[in-house]
Amino acid sequence: MRPTAGTMQDDRDKRRARNLRTALILASIAAAFFLGFLLQRF
């Protein structure tokens, strides 16, 4: 079996922290697109 990064084999706390980190990055991308398009005309 090949080791797979970022999977269920990590313990619960480590996984939670990683999930939150991923979500924050994705939410920042969304916020950047929103503000970028909104502020372009100001």
Add this chain to the structure above:
Amino acid sequence: MEAAHGHAHEHGHDHIPSGIMRWVTTTNHKDIGTMYLWFSFSMFILGGIMALVIRAELFQPGLQIVEPEFFNSMTTYHGLIMVFGAIMPAFVGFANWLIPMQIGAPDMAFPRLNNWSFWLLPPAALLLILAQFAPGGGAGVGWTLYPPLTVQQGMSMDLTIFAVHILGMSSIMGSINIITTLLNMRAPGMTLMKLPMFCWTWLITAYLLIAVMPVLAGAVTMLLTDRHLDTHFFNPAGGGDPVLFQHIFWFFGHPEVYIIAIPAFGVISQIIPAFSRKPLFGYASMVYATASIAILSFLVWAHHMYTVGMPVQAQLYFMFATMLIAVPTGVKVFNWVATMWKGSLSFETPMLFAVGFLFLFTIGGFTGLVLSITPLDVQLHDTYYVVAHFHYVMVAGALFSAFGGIYFWLPKWTGRMYDEKLGKIHFWLTFVFFNIAFFVQHFSGLAGMPRRIPDYSLQFTEFNAISSIGAFGFGLSQLLFLYIVVKTIRSGEKAAQKQWEGADSLEWTALPSPPPYHSFETPPLIK
């Protein structure tokens, strides 16, 4: 792929809450998936009724049934409800049900966020419905919400803008959840290139959603401030430009087409190998083709607005970039056909819908190529040719795929088998009436009939009468679908764990039908 160790210990202690609070407070991906699918179906019926109001008025030339303003609001809300209320939530429902089961995860990464994502939808739908009863009636602006018309509308427009904001928030949160789940929650051994194709398509779609839903939110926020805070983003008198809205809207709008189509491709990529009893042909090329389609979808938006007056160099660029999308799309279509080639084919209802998709979506794709040609599009812009084109993509593409997916996974989800004979009747009624409703619209469009009008010249009479008959047949056929689903849930025959012998993803190989309320509490090992 197969699960290397069992999970029998999971079945004994399923505690399923009961009553209405189960659904309000649930964090279970299966419950939330079910709610998405039922919400989607009810919106499909509502949007369908609006479509039938449109088709009833257009059955004959002249004004017979509704006022022109009401007709305009029907075209607007039919579009908004079908896109944001019916098709998108349908595929999010599939994602909720299937992604955790296909990657061996116990649930989505953020179960409470998942609950919130769903429960934002009913209030948004309510706002779209309430907009009909606002002073002055529903907004008659088209689903594209172009100013200056949207700046001049009554209060219904504010309700609509608010609804779009809420729907966007729901989509963004859902996408964050899906990407996090797919990146972080896979069972050990489930490498990215072992993901079932449906998961891959959702991973790519979720990135599209995260990039473009905020853009739509930005566009409608600017509309809102133009309406109420005296800004002039889209008002030439104040230094603004209505064409700016079209650019921003279609920067969202074109990827949106693929947000709908790509999960549909994923469903088809699960169904065709199962009923060909062969692995998907060219798995890696399917992944790369899907990603290419997603990237290209950001680069072609202005092909929706050739007629606004843009430099000829820009027209050339958008024309060629649009045509380029045919290449990865062609890769996918040929891969599906190659999967079927020399396969041991059988044509149960899911496969019928998949093959129907293959034929009709390809027609929709080709008419898209026709429309990408700038000089032709200048003629065809805002005609029924465009209406025919996108209904071949949205209905015969996305909706057929959703129907196929429902028939494919219903035995897994409910543990009961649908009535195959009725399923086949549903397919053929849907297929025939769909073509009666929409194929003729190519001709009325080529003859010059404009879209979004309640009255038309006499030469379009026959085309419209045929189209309306097809639309009513199509709409009534969907009541049979409802009957089939309810009958399956209540009294279908017991389904096997692996109901389809060619299906090979984890939900079929490692989980019983129906799966336990909590599946994969211990992750399976993937070889």
